[in-house]
Amino acid sequence: MPIHIINGEGIIIFVNKAWSKVYNIKREFAVGRHVEEIISKYLKYFLTINETTHTNDESSSYTYHHFDEVSSKSLATLVLSEKKKMSMVSSTPEDTKVLVTSTPIFNGKNEIEYVFTLVQDLTKISDLKEVLDAEVEKNKILCQKLKFYKSEQSNSSIIGNSKVLNDIKNLIPVVAKTDATILILGESGVGKEVLAKEIYINSLRKDKPFITINCAAIPENLLESEMFGYEKGAFTGAVKSKAGLFELANGGTILLDEIGAMPLNLQPKLLRVLQENEFMRVGGTQKIPLDVRIISATNENLFNLIKTGEFRQDLYYRLNVIPIKIPPLRDRKEDIKLICLKFLDDFNKKYGKNKIFNEKSLFTLEQYEWPGNIRELKNAIKRLVIIGEKNVITSNQVLYITKPDGIEQFEPDEYIEIDENLSLKEAVQSLEKKLIIDALAKYKTTYKAAEALKTTQPTIVRKAKLLGIEKTYEQ
Incomplete structure (x- = not known):
């Protein structure tokens, strides 16, 4: 937008490129000269707009005054004498209608040091209003969709409306009521544990324990005793007996996350649990009966591990009675918008914010590949909510966090007020x-x-x- 700034004597100290283009005056010619000398011949003011602020409710009202004949006196110099912000409507040399607003900037002595003048194309403002009205309508529709999906999925942690995800959601109540083992497949971050918990919540064991064991997170030498417990004296430091996680999950459901990382020497013991529904603690001699629903999850290709001898084929078939594969976000982009809105709502409540997406930022989020899937997307939305003072999340902010490399993408994403x-x-x-x-x-x-x-x-x-x-x- 065209901008010019004058000092207290009416001398132009700054004009931007847009101003030079509108008035066809080079900056080096304008700066240092009196504003009346430079642009009075281009001015055709015919309407003044006065704003009145009401002290009781801080609302504003506007009055309009039409001139009997056009005025060519600079609005900026008029502000110097009136010592208040003023707005007028004028015509440019191309006969474009523009709104000119001059704002005085005072120093510590209550003297005008500068007058900042902004010129706005009324045609573009009108076009912008139409665009904004359309965006508001889109936002209303988006909110209605979100409200509908929330009501549809109020009892579910699985967010999305793609065909593949709806197929998985329709499968949950069917498999949840059985005790069949389930193998959940999918890349890291797609929500395998969320799906496992959803199956558990819809099962007949929902009032019993749900325990997760990450086979990759526990050191190999500790995994067996953590899973199956140990008897007193089983090894140095075992001063008393301890129940394992399987025993604690008895009657409920256990999730074996990262099952592909389970050591080969432990796999026969897990196989026995699946076949005989019993196990023994480390160092124990007594068989302990077990009634537990086993769900496994992995981001690895278990067939490849079988070929390399790192995973038992008979165990694979026992775990893989009902396989469920969760596709990555890049293969179900239609779910991204709904997931983003859900996380936005969650983090707005958590951090006391009121952030919203505009249509372009949502489109940018949908175009990103999300190699870390939902986990990466969730962290990104969390950061977008926490950082930045503006309520509207822009596409530049999204690019800033999704593509941190590349200096050319660094640019301020908020306009100057x-x-x-x-x-x-x-x-x-x-x-x-x-x-x-x-x-x-x-x-x-x-x-x-x-x-x-x-x-x-x-x-x-x-x-x-x-x-x-x-x-x-x-x-």
Whole structure:
């Protein structure tokens, strides 16, 4: 948008490229000259707009005054004398209708130091209003869809409406009522544990324990005693007997996560549990009966592990009575929007925020491949909710966190608002501080931040110190 700034004497001290283009005046010709000298011949004011703020409810009302004949006096110089913000409607040399708003910026002595003037194309504002109205309607439809899906899935933790996910959701109540073993397959982060819990909640064992054992997280030498327990004296340090996780899960459901990482020497013992429904503690001689529903999950190809001798084929067939494969997010992109809205709602409540997505940011989220699947998406939404002061989450913010590499993608994603309480110097410092903080947060070092902002490393260090930016970065 066209912008020009004059000082207290009416001398132009700044114009931007858009202003030069609208009035066809080069910046170097305009700066340093009196505003009346430069643009009075281009001005055709025919309407003034006065805003009145009501003190009782802080609402505003507007009055309009039409001139008997067009005025060519600069609005900025008029503000210098009136000492208040003013708006008028004028015509440009191309006969485009524009809204001109001049805002005085006062110094500590209540004297006008600068007048900031903004020119807005009324045709574009009208077009923008139509676009915004359309976006508001889209948002209403989106909220209605979310409300519908929430009611449909209020008792489910599995979010999505793709065909493949609906097939899985329809399968849950069927398999949950049986005691058949289930093998859940899928990449890391697709929600295998969430599905296992959903099966458990819909099962006849929902009032009994649900215990998860991550076979990859427990050291191999401890896994057997953790799973099956041990008797007193079974090994050094076993000063008393201890029940294992299988025993604690008796009557309920146990999830063997990362089953492909189970050591080969433990697999026969698990096979016996599946075949005989009994086991013995480490160092024990007494068989302990077991009534437990076993669900397994893995992101590995168990067939390949069987071929390499790392996984028993007979155990595989025992675990794989009912296989359920969860596809990655990139293969069910139609679920991403609904998942994003669910996480957004959750984190807004958790952190007391009121963030919303615009249509473009949701589209950007849908286009990303999400190699970490739902786990990565959840962390991304959490970060988008926590970081940033604006309520609207933009596509630039999404790109900022999904594609951290690539300096060309660093750009401020929030437009600049005029704060009448700030001087021009304070406003510039505020913007500088935000840019430097964002760059340091993204690139971690002052050298890379300087490269992104197209300046020198010493400048970044000096300004960071001057602006009071906390030192959480490397040199």
